[in-house]
Amino acid sequence: MLDEWHERFNKKSVLEPLFTPRELELFPGKANAGSLAGRYIIKKLLFTELKYEGDFREIEILNDDFGKPLLRLSDHLKGCCYNRGIQNICCSISHSRKRVVGMIIFEI
16 A cells, blocks of 8 residues: 555655655655655644645644654644644554554644
8 A cells, every 4th residue: 555655646746735845855765655644644634623724734744752743733723723722732653564544632
């Protein structure tokens, strides 16, 4: 599955609208297809749950020193969360060579 994702999405014209330059810099190439696919899943989940249609680059997902995903939201998305009573968002990404899973938790 990840190989298919990589083949389909491994083009600058496809990746650039989905990921920030920093995300693309930190996770380049086929070896990081799982990391990018997981980030895409988290962004899609957030947009779906917040009922928001916007630019995927309004969400940047980096890692802390231990590899834990850290979300950085645009000011507009922060406002959407605030208006819904969401105080914090945690996420988890896991992948193998063939599968990817992502999960978000809203703290209210």
